[in-house]
Amino acid sequence: MAYLGSFFVLIYSPLKSFILGSPKKLWPAKITKLNKAGVPAFAMWCQAAIVAIFVFFISFGGSDAQSFYTILTDMANISTTFPYLFLIGAFPFFKRRHDLNRPFVIYKTKFSVYSTTILVLLVLIFGIIFTVIEPILEHDLITAFWTIIGPVLFGAIAWIFYVVHEKN
Template identity: 60%
Template sequence: MTKLNKAGMPEFSMWLQAIIVCVFIFFVSFGGSGAKQFYTILTDMGNISTSFPYIFLIGAFPFFKRRTDLERPFVFFKNRIITNIIVVVVLIVLIGGIGFSAVQPFLDHDYQTGFWTIGGPIIFGLIAWLFLIQAHHRQRKI
């Protein structure tokens, strides 16, 4: 699963993931109401898992701006106070959006969707982390 090809990518894992996603999409496309709920769960999990990393990126931006040892040919945000205000506003909007996406199924009493909306990215993140640990362990043996 973690073997890299000549481009440094885990080719087998990526093809396996693509096949699994295609099978899921196929069953969702031709399924009934259960498939609709499954699609909703996948969409909610995707929204949260793709938005969450931006919290770290946006939160790190003011610290990046404070570094003076980097050459910056183009600077858009020049005022430190305005930069920090923009970062705070964007973080509030982003965290609020993620929070409302996670809470909304519970407010609608759809506990299964709510559980998987929050738990799915955590579970899949842990699985990816275990694969990463396994890959590092194998590289140390070589």
């Protein structure tokens, strides 16, 4: 249940930014309508229904449903971790800027900036690599394939949306 709760938290922000950040003409009006709290409530309820259906089939669907859940979890782990590589890789460049007002500074030396950046990048890269390698080592090539292809495919779809929107 705790994992399911964290999954909703991880999914809410991307869903809200996806719905509100894309052109409104892509969605039915009911999906983009915000409630009093500024949340696309109907989209959240749709998502909750889909997740509930997934949980039902995973719980009672046997080994095929369990492997589907594993693939979804692996894809989620990679797709939520990968963007942080860019953010962390940009940290030393951010620290080089002296035109920003910084009320407090934690990393004061170049060594601390670069060593922290390298350490965190290595941890994330190894996490991603082992998420992909683990199913290969277990000879579960279907899980390995979808673990890699899933985030690439959805990233490509997002890129296509972006390019089409920029042209229009």
